[in-house]
Amino acid sequence: MHKPATLAVLSAFGAALVVSAQEPAPMSAREVGSLVQSFYDQTTSFQAEFRQSQYTKVYDRTTRAHGTVVFKKPGKMRWDYDEPNGQVFVSDGERLLIYQPPDEGERHGQMIERPVSDDQLPLAFSFLTGTGRLERDFRMRLLDPRRQGFQGGYVLELRPRRPTTHYDRVLFFVRLVGEGNQRAGYIQRVLIIDSAGNRNRFDFRNPRFNANVDDARFRYTPPPGTRRVRP
Numbered sequence: 001m002h003k004p005a006t007l008a009v010l011s012a013f014g015a016a017l018v019v020s021a022q023e024p025a026p027m028s029a030r031e032v033g034s035l036v037q038s039f040y041d042q043t044t045s046f047q048a049e050f051r052q053s054q055y056t057k058v059y060d061r062t063t064r065a066h067g068t069v070v071f072k073k074p075g076k077m078r079w080d081y082d083e084p085n086g087q088v089f090v091s092d093g094e095r096l097l098i099y100q101p102p103d104e105g106e107r108h109g110q111m112i113e114r115p116v117s118d119d120q121l122p123l124a125f126s127f128l129t130g131t132g133r134l135e136r137d138f139r140m141r142l143l144d145p146r147r148q149g150f151q152g153g154y155v156l157e158l159r160p161r162r163p164t165t166h167y168d169r170v171l172f173f174v175r176l177v178g179e180g181n182q183r184a185g186y187i188q189r190v191l192i193i194d195s196a197g198n199r200n201r202f203d204f205r206n207p208r209f210n211a212n213v214d215d216a217r218f219r220y221t222p223p224p225g226t227r228r229v230r231p
Helices: 007-015 029-041 120-124
Strands: 045-056 061-072 076-081 088-091 095-100 110-115 138-143 154-160 169-177 184-193 199-209 227-229
Touching: 029 138, 029 154, 029 169, 029 184, 076 120, 120 184
Parallel strands: 110 227
Antiparallel strands: 045 061, 045 199, 061 076, 076 088, 088 095, 095 110, 138 154, 154 169, 169 184, 184 199
């Protein structure tokens, strides 16, 4: 059993990510999952910049966006998309608010409100918000990192033990931090794949861990005039 990474390792890693060009040592999927779990068990919050690449198979089209994200245990998350996208996703752990700015020629945008159980993002990222457990919730196996374009890391494929219509599998692209018994696994990229072959990829940059994040960050009031849509 691997010992969890110390908070000192966690703090040092938040300052910089050193990527090794060497092949990582052979490990099992369970071992990699344990190192990832031990790392995020010690986090109360996670903030980063993200870049998103979303492929829609039926249209053979890829759209790209970027912004900032913050997760806080238990169950909270917020995605702020930079312009021109401008969307905001906010979850307090029970409901999800999705603000979509107005299209060209329109005056007002709309805000969709629904349970977190009805959306792909909260479910796929439940592990980062402290509401999911890897070994309990997923069947895990390792993929060839070279074929996935992830030299020097591990690619952990997760298939939910309880099938969901929102995604078929999730890939965690993992870098190791620390040494010896103080190793832990950091998720640098997440790829969500659904049964139709659509792919939603998130790359995280400049991570910050365990910063004090006010709960008010996860309450959102849209601009005046915004249409509200509930299922």
